[in-house]
Amino acid sequence: xxxxxxxxxxxxxxxxxxxxxxxxxxxxxxxxxxxxxxxxxxxxxxxxxxxxxxxxxxxxxxxxxxxxxxxxxxxxxxxxxxxxxxxxxxxxxxxxxxxxxxxxxxxxxxxxxxxxxxxxxxxxxxxxxxxxxxxxxxxxxxxxxxxxxxxxxxxxxxxxxxxxxxxxxxxxxxxxxxxxxxxxxxxxxxxxxxxxxxxxxxxxxxxxxxxxxxxxxxxxxxxxxxxxxxxxxxxxxxxxxxxxxxxxxxxxxxxxxxxxxxxxxxxxxxxxxxxxxxxxxxxxxxxxxxxxxxxxxxxxxxxxxxxxxxxxxxxxxxxxxxxxxxxxxxxxxxxxxxxxxxxxxxxxxxxxxxxxxxxxxxxxxxxxxxxxxxxxxxxxxxxxxxxxxxxxxxxxxxxxx
Ligand SMILES: Cc1ncc(COP(=O)(O)O)c(C=O)c1O
Numbered sequence: 001x002x003x004x005x006x007x008x009x010x011x012x013x014x015x016x017x018x019x020x021x022x023x024x025x026x027x028x029x030x031x032x033x034x035x036x037x038x039x040x041x042x043x044x045x046x047x048x049x050x051x052x053x054x055x056x057x058x059x060x061x062x063x064x065x066x067x068x069x070x071x072x073x074x075x076x077x078x079x080x081x082x083x084x085x086x087x088x089x090x091x092x093x094x095x096x097x098x099x100x101x102x103x104x105x106x107x108x109x110x111x112x113x114x115x116x117x118x119x120x121x122x123x124x125x126x127x128x129x130x131x132x133x134x135x136x137x138x139x140x141x142x143x144x145x146x147x148x149x150x151x152x153x154x155x156x157x158x159x160x161x162x163x164x165x166x167x168x169x170x171x172x173x174x175x176x177x178x179x180x181x182x183x184x185x186x187x188x189x190x191x192x193x194x195x196x197x198x199x200x201x202x203x204x205x206x207x208x209x210x211x212x213x214x215x216x217x218x219x220x221x222x223x224x225x226x227x228x229x230x231x232x233x234x235x236x237x238x239x240x241x242x243x244x245x246x247x248x249x250x251x252x253x254x255x256x257x258x259x260x261x262x263x264x265x266x267x268x269x270x271x272x273x274x275x276x277x278x279x280x281x282x283x284x285x286x287x288x289x290x291x292x293x294x295x296x297x298x299x300x301x302x303x304x305x306x307x308x309x310x311x312x313x314x315x316x317x318x319x320x321x322x323x324x325x326x327x328x329x330x331x332x333x334x335x336x337x338x339x340x341x342x343x344x345x346x347x348x349x350x351x352x353x354x355x356x357x358x359x360x361x362x363x364x365x366x367x368x369x370x371x372x373x374x375x376x377x378x379x380x381x382x383x384x385x386x387x388x389x390x391x392x393x394x395x396x397x398x399x400x401x
Pocket of ligand 1: 058059085086133161208209
């Protein structure tokens with residue numbers, strides 16, 4: 001296949017004049033960092049996901065760190081998560097001096113396997129939290145995970161970095177789990193949920209994230225620790241005539257706030273979230289149709305609540321062992337593919353610390369070897385989607401020859 005000049009990137013943010021205007025308005029307002037715009041973003045986000053509290057943060061990594069800190073995770077504790085994820089999902093436990101316990105993923109998807117989780121929790125005391133990651137926006141088996149954690153009183157944190165918006169259809173989860181919501185979103189079901197607005201995510205602020213929880217005590221702790229451990233919102237002390245200059249530092253907190261400049265982008269992106277989702281769904285459908293008949297390609301698992309942050313294709317048969325070569329040929333054909341994820345138990349840090357081998361988590365390892373992610377972003381033209389599909393099919397055919 002000849003190299004193409006018309007490269008289709010793996011990801012591209014969808015920003016328009018609305019975001020530009022909103023950023024300019026903040027620049028001209030005289031206040032750049034966390035303030036009224038961020039507060040409005042939090043309220044609008046909470047309303048969108050149907051949660052009573054949302055806290056804007058400068059990344060999902062910060063949000064996960066705050067979540068575990070608020071739950072009291074510390075030295076001597078274990079935090080269980082999947083190895084098939086980005087490092088943040090596990091590293092935040094180490095930030096607090098706790099140890100990570102990996103639990104392998106299911107055979108049928110890329111997420112925590114409830115049966116394996118049950119076995120781990122049954123034999124390991126001092127598991128202080130479980131972090132369930134909705135990989136690529138494909139929701140975890142939440143009814144089972146919440147039941148398993150709930151029976152043991154272990155809080156479940158949702159790493160919903162990829163899962164915005166992942167809306168479960170009405171009646172698809174037990175009523176007792178959904179807190180009265182008719183169509184609950186992934187991220188709003190556990191004790192705490194954390195979303196990411198990193199540059200490649202389904203809505204973006206460049207860098208950023210949002211935490212949601214229904215628990216006022218956890219929310220207060222995370223709000224305090226997000227802003228230097230201040231005892232109250234201190235941002236208006238520079239701009240309000242009535243605000244007091246006085247504040248107290250109640251804890252040794254972090255600096256994890258999201259500035260108004262970025263929240264302004266987030267508010268505009270949020271307004272477009274439903275349309276963005278529709279666009280990604282239609283790209284996923286087009287790929288499914290294109291690859292569905294191929295014995296060499298396995299399309300991703302379907303779920304009505306999939307946010308389609310990632311479209312992960314698995315190679316089968318003779319291609320399964322040649323993913324890296326497939327990847328290179330696809331790049332050469334003008335398609336910006338990527339790989340999600342190199343399992344954490346292969347990463348030197350976690351492998352050394354916990355004495356792990358590739359075979360320690362066989363499902364995660366086997367999926368990793370034959371998976372690659374294709375471009376899926378709102379704003380991709382029909383022509384670009386067709387080009388990606390054609391390049392994938394031609395690349396696959398090229399291997400057979
Ligand atoms: C599954 C998962 N969790 C957490 C994060 C951290 O997100 P952020 O970059 O906003 O810190 C990422 C980042 O890509 C991720 O993929």
